[in-house]
Amino acid sequence: MKKNFLLLCQLFLGLSLLLSSCEEKVEDTCSNEIGDIGDDYNCDVPVMPQICTVDGVDDHWILDGVEYSCNGDCTNIPQELVDAILEKDGCGTKKSLDLKSININISKRAEVILANLRSESVLCNN
DSSP states (O other), rough: HHHHHHHHHHHHHHHHHHHHOOOOOOOOEOTTTOOTTTTTTOOSSOOOOOEEEEETTTTEEETTTTTOOTTTOTTOOHHHHHHHHSSSSSSSSSSOOOHHHHHHHHHHOOOOOHHHHHHHHHHHHH
């Protein structure tokens, strides 16, 4: 009886390891190092987007749980993300905005952060 129980436990452990090792997980590697960009867009509320990558290839932004595709170049802020920021209550209301200048400034910071994320993602997957 004891032998059968041990055999059953070994079989269960072996199957669980086999099934979990075959599972491929695709996870975002994200950073919120960009910080609060609410001031850049004249927001009264904090705006904390994340820049993310999946396996160092599929880059995107996330704001309030919504993913914004980069269309190949995540160092430039997607227009959909800018629109979402400006639609937030209390944003873009203080004065006129030079969106081109704001986006260039944020894009420079995003480029460095994204390079670090890609390196981290590649190192973790190897």
